[in-house]
Amino acid sequence: MTHASKTGASAPPVEVHDLTVSYQNKPVLWDVDFTLPEGTLTAIVGPNGAGKSTLIKVIMGLIEPVSGHALIYGKPLQQMRKRIAYVPQRESVDWNFPVSVLDVVLMGRYAHLKMFRRPGRRDRELALQALEKVGMAAYSDRQIAQLSGGQQQRVFLARALAQDADIYFMDEPFAGVDASTEEHILQLLRELRSAGRTVIVVHHDLQTVSDYFDWVLMLNLRLVAIGPMETTFTKENLQKAYGGRLNILTQVIELSRRENFVRETEHD
Amino acid sequence: MTEIWADFFLLQDPNLRWVLAGTVMLGLSAGALGCFAVLRERALVGDAVAHSVLPGVCLAFIITGDKDPLALLIGSVVFGWISLLVMDFVIRNSKISTDTSIGMVLSVFFGLGVVMLTWIQNSGNANQSGLDAFLFGNAASMLPEDVLLFGFVSVMVLVTIILLFKELKLVSFDPGFATVIGYPMKRMEVLMATLLVVTITAGLQAVGVVLMASMLIIPAAAARYWTDSLVVMLVIAAGVGAISAISGTFVSYTAPSMPTGPWMVVSAAALFTLSFFFAPARGEFQKWRRRRRQQEKVSGENILKTLYKLEERDGLSARSRTRREILKKRRMEPASLKKGLRRLVSQGLVQHLKGQPSGYLLTEGGREEAKRIVRIHRLWELYLTEKLQLPGDHVHDPAESMEHVITPELEQQLMRILNNPEEDPHNKRIPKASPRSGGAAL
Ligand SMILES: Nc1ncnc2c1ncn2[C@@H]1O[C@H](COP(=O)(O)OP(=O)(O)O)[C@@H](O)[C@H]1O
Ligand SMILES: [Mg+2]
Numbered sequence: 234m235t236h237a238s239k240t241g242a243s244a245p246p247v248e249v250h251d252l253t254v255s256y257q258n259k260p261v262l263w264d265v266d267f268t269l270p271e272g273t274l275t276a277i278v279g280p281n282g283a284g285k286s287t288l289i290k291v292i293m294g295l296i297e298p299v300s301g302h303a304l305i306y307g308k309p310l311q312q313m314r315k316r317i318a319y320v321p322q323r324e325s326v327d328w329n330f331p332v333s334v335l336d337v338v339l340m341g342r343y344a345h346l347k348m349f350r351r352p353g354r355r356d357r358e359l360a361l362q363a364l365e366k367v368g369m370a371a372y373s374d375r376q377i378a379q380l381s382g383g384q385q386q387r388v389f390l391a392r393a394l395a396q397d398a399d400i401y402f403m404d405e406p407f408a409g410v411d412a413s414t415e416e417h418i419l420q421l422l423r424e425l426r427s428a429g430r431t432v433i434v435v436h437h438d439l440q441t442v443s444d445y446f447d448w449v450l451m452l453n454l455r456l457v458a459i460g461p462m463e464t465t466f467t468k469e470n471l472q473k474a475y476g477g478r479l480n481i482l483t484q485v486i487e488l489s490r491r492e493n494f495v496r497e498t499e500h501d
Numbered sequence: 502m503t504e505i506w507a508d509f510f511l512l513q514d515p516n517l518r519w520v521l522a523g524t525v526m527l528g529l530s531a532g533a534l535g536c537f538a539v540l541r542e543r544a545l546v547g548d549a550v551a552h553s554v555l556p557g558v559c560l561a562f563i564i565t566g567d568k569d570p571l572a573l574l575i576g577s578v579v580f581g582w583i584s585l586l587v588m589d590f591v592i593r594n595s596k597i598s599t600d601t602s603i604g605m606v607l608s609v610f611f612g613l614g615v616v617m618l619t620w621i622q623n624s625g626n627a628n629q630s631g632l633d634a635f636l637f638g639n640a641a642s643m644l645p646e647d648v649l650l651f652g653f654v655s656v657m658v659l660v661t662i663i664l665l666f667k668e669l670k671l672v673s674f675d676p677g678f679a680t681v682i683g684y685p686m687k688r689m690e691v692l693m694a695t696l697l698v699v700t701i702t703a704g705l706q707a708v709g710v711v712l713m714a715s716m717l718i719i720p721a722a723a724a725r726y727w728t729d730s731l732v733v734m735l736v737i738a739a740g741v742g743a744i745s746a747i748s749g750t751f752v753s754y755t756a757p758s759m760p761t762g763p764w765m766v767v768s769a770a771a772l773f774t775l776s777f778f779f780a781p782a783r784g785e786f787q788k789w790r791r792r793r794r795q796q797e798k799v800s801g802e803n804i805l806k807t808l809y810k811l812e813e814r815d816g817l818s819a820r821s822r823t824r825r826e827i828l829k830k831r832r833m834e835p836a837s838l839k840k841g842l843r844r845l846v847s848q849g850l851v852q853h854l855k856g857q858p859s860g861y862l863l864t865e866g867g868r869e870e871a872k873r874i875v876r877i878h879r880l881w882e883l884y885l886t887e888k889l890q891l892p893g894d895h896v897h898d899p900a901e902s903m904e905h906v907i908t909p910e911l912e913q914q915l916m917r918i919l920n921n922p923e924e925d926p927h928n929k930r931i932p933k934a935s936p937r938s939g940g941a942a943l
Pocket of ligand 1: 256257261279281283284286288
């Protein structure tokens with residue numbers, strides 16, 4: 234079943250209209266406008282400071298845009314909060330905070346709990362299931378301070394899974410995780426997609442983009458390109474997004490496109 | 502003197518019962534709320550607000566001409582809020598750094614308050630006596646009506662914390678996530694600021710504005726040493742606050758000229774010091790003990806290993822060795838060798854022969870343990886050279902530390918990965934565990 238049918242109309246999961254954002258008069262996003270189809274894994278790529286995190290934060294309502302707006306299934310965010318989940322960058326919280334892994338994952342359930350209400354047995358079950366899915370069930374009673382970086386990332390993912398949403402926004406979930414965690418996260422993304430969910434991920438590793446995702450959104454202040462991986466993730470577009478910085482990277486991409494994974498260590 | 506102790510702890514004096522109830526409620530609520538202030542790194546803001554309520558209190562007195570508790574409460578809450586808004590405004594709209602802005606608001610408001618206080622004291626108003634207790638607190642001077650009002654405020658703060666615990670926890674841990682799932686963040690911010698201002702106001706008479714922030718910060722800081730759970734932290738901090746309140750009230754009851762605030766803070770600081778040194782797991786004393794135990798383990802294992810290597814060198818002869826022989830094989834502090842040997846003897850790993858020949862001899866169990874250490878050392882050397890391609894002359898030092906760390910499970914894994922090797926990279930035999938012995942005796 235497609236989730237759009239819940240709303241009755243076939244409104245796309247994410248629409249962004251003429252979005253402009255600036256910090257202290259310095260524009261960070263300029264007239265960004267796009268629509269995402271349902272049930273896709275979309276990567277947001279672009280150089281450092283391109284505005285990737287900002288784009289997600291605006292859609293999540295964490296930052297006020299100067300102009301433009303975003304719609305979730307055709308409606309303003311405020312009405313659709315229960316249908317979106319957010320995995321912020323790991324560095325955005327203090328991991329010394331005195332809470333356990335299960336506590337953090339339960340926070341994902343708060344979206345469905347009224348004020349004053351404590352999480353119940355059902356919420357704990359869902360939280361434990363989410364931990365199971367990220368392979369962290371054995372850690373549920375651990376203090377979050379004792380976790381490695383990859384484990385922290387998985388806890389954040391579990392919290393988002395516990396939200397049980399239709400759209401997932403993730404900011405660099407693959408940053409600084411070990412190979413097995415990366416594999417695990419990728420597995421999860423694919424499960425979400427097969428369940429018909431829409432997943433948008435800020436991704437920094439250009440070598441894996443085309444393997445992991447089926448859509449790509451290329452950003453650098455402006456929207457450079459958006460569309461299915463095969464037609465959009467081209468050398469020209471990468472050149473546009475990364476400008477002169479891409480000399481090595483374009484070569485890597487070309488190599489990987491030819492399915493020839495000889496890594497060359499050439500420098501410009 | 503004993504009478505006054507009895508008076509205090511038997512709660513004979515009805516007035517004392519009131520005062521004690523008031524300060525304990527304050528200690529509980531300030532301790533609990535302080536946890537959120539500390540975890541959200543708002544301790545400095547709390548201090549600034551506490552100092553900033555003084556002009557509000559003075560203004561209330563000037564307007565009403567009396568120490569009416571309700572007027573004081575209103576004046577204090579209003580000025581607490583004004584100081585918060587000014588801080589926020591300065592931080593947002595100027596290039597002055599955050600801590601400078603907070604410090605500036607603190608000193609300007611407090612300075613203004615002191616000027617007003619001095620003016621009132623020189624104005625000849627008969628009601629003003631005791632107004633300076635707002636600087637450092639004087640619990641003994643509290644009247645039942647004061648206690649009723651300020652105690653009620655403290656109870657409200659506690660009730661709010663209990664009811665909104667889940668929300669306060671999430672907003673303190675991850676405000677971004679709270680926003681995304683639709684929490685009314687503006688209202689939460691206002692609520693938390695109000696709780697802070699109100700708690701500080703509740704402490705006006707008992708603790709005073711100068712030290713009120715300590716009653717928010719110190720109990721929370723002490724509690725953090727004992728637990729990794731937020732609920733437990735809140736309970737402990739509230740307890741520390743209450744105990745400090747009792748001891749501060751006691752001093753001010755027995756010596757009415759004594760200000761309560763400083764005594765409460767000194768008690769809280771004593772409890773903090775206790776936590777700092779003696780809390781299990783996090784306390785300095787425990788840390789020191791763990792370090793020492795670790796050092797003892799390492800030095801004991803090194804002695805066992807040395808005795809084993811001496812046997813190995815001499816063709817596996819089980820002969821006793823003097824301390825001098827051991828020291829010749831491995832350099833270490835003679836004193837620590839002596840102590841280490843004594844520990845090993847008491848653990849039954851080494852035998853001390855007193856007659857002829859005299860010296861130290863590995864027991865059966867000691868030899869097994871020594872073999873285990875040597876085995877791990879050599880396995881690790883082999884692993885580094887074979888699997889990580891480190892040159893043979895670079896593997897001894899890492900193995901020297903790993904031999905004390907590697908667990909039996911890891912040891913088995915290494916054995917498997919390396920296909921049960923016979924020799925290490927330096928062609929030394931890797932000792933196998935004896936079939937019958939159940940492994941380490943330690
Ligand atoms: N809170 C902020 N205040 C001012 N500038 C910011 C802030 N956050 C981000 N920026 C700037 O906005 C630009 C885009 O940031 P960001 O969206 O984090 O980029 P990305 O995630 O693509 O690396 C950067 O130049 C960054 O320096
Ligand atoms: Mg970013």
